[in-house]
Amino acid sequence: MANTSYPASYYAASANPAPSRPALQGEVETDVCVIGAGYTGLSSALFLLENGFKVTVLEAAKVGFGASGRNGGQIVNSYSRDIDVIERSVGPQQAQLLGNMAFEGGRIIRERVAKYQIQCDLKDGGVFAALTAKQMGHLESQKRLWERFGHTQLELLDQRRIREVVACEEYVGGMLDMSGGHIHPLNLALGEAAAVESLGGVIHEQSPAVRIERGASPVVHTPQGKVRAKFIIVAGNAYLGNLVPELAAKSMPCGTQVIATEPLGDELAHSLLPQDYCVEDCNYLLDYYRLTGDKRLIFGGGVVYGARDPANIEAIIRPKMLKAFPQLKQVKIDYAWTGNFLLTLSRLPQVGRLGDNIYYSQGCSGHGVTYTHLAGKVLAEALRGQAERFDAFADLPHYPFPGGQLLRTPFAAMGAWYYGLRDRLGF
């Protein structure tokens, strides 16, 4: 069997030491079989283990191989579409439940980091940067909205104030969320995997689930073994392929690209981001960036619909970085990589149950670091028979992409082109 290792990212190069976990051989029995060792799978496994379940995690490649080990590392609150959109779509009662959960994921991450002493360069503070007066107006209403749901660590930044936290001339203002922040994402996943094992959970790497035998006592097959379980949690997200055909129809894997500069040194790094906050702009096709523990700039942006890997990532992302920070013209790019997130048409996550015992959560559409940690808790609650919060997500309506699997990529790309144009024209 092929041994799938990490992409050549900055994160893989600076990962904390981790054991290599043997592939599943033979047959095992457990309470819950989790498919996928990204944040969704690991968070589910941790909450289940903390509540007395026996858990086996199957990972096709390595812990954090997917988006969880490649992302921008930004702890961003709420969902990819905000609570007001949810309210318009499903009404005030369900929106209230979902709104109450919108800031929990970030708290879960911090609890995990503290409880299991995870070394992942956690820093507090995230900035949403407005490029236009319209975007600034949107941030003002977002602040009011989030405060309505009890989220208070927010500060609006005027043009003068945003210059104090980010040395980019493009912004007209912004909003600082002190409960946002950033992490080394792969080290967070590796720390969570170690926590799973410390509680008796078992993780098999290089063990793709290739078939699920459904029924009262479902069985997950891998190339060299099988897991019989009472419950299955499907957490393969954009890397799942067609293992569960019902899940492939209403979502689309998309690629997004990230670069990491050479270390900038304390002085230059401090001049760009004096408070070490992370930043994302307010465009639909947004740019996001932050400093690493060793003072590199990590810069991400760009979306490839249908998740094809672009030939030259640096050529796509470096110009965006130089637009924000022309002062980095002479700086070398040490790493460039791509990763896949899962887009849904509504940009809200898909959560649900197939039959009585197969649960899933996927498709948080770009902002998933906090949501996936919440998802693990909500799935674990549902398996324990407390489904109110699970149902609030499961009841969100989801629609297939127009054009089906064949045409969904060009349709979504057209949509993105339209929104990209609106960003450029400042609408």
Ligand SMILES: Cc1cc2nc3c(=O)[nH]c(=O)nc-3n(C[C@H](O)[C@H](O)[C@H](O)COP(=O)(O)OP(=O)(O)OC[C@H]3O[C@@H](n4cnc5c(N)ncnc54)[C@H](O)[C@@H]3O)c2cc1C
């Ligand atoms: C480049 C990039 C930058 C991003 N930046 C941010 C950011 O800054 N902030 C933010 O909030 N969100 C960001 N996101 C989104 C966020 O990273 C994801 O939403 C989140 O990590 C998804 O976690 P997950 O566990 O659901 O999926 P993944 O982390 O993708 O994990 C799925 C795992 O399942 C495994 N798997 C798949 N199929 C099988 C199978 N059949 N058998 C066994 N294992 C299987 C995969 O190998 C993989 O390890 C970014 C995403 C990308 C790609």
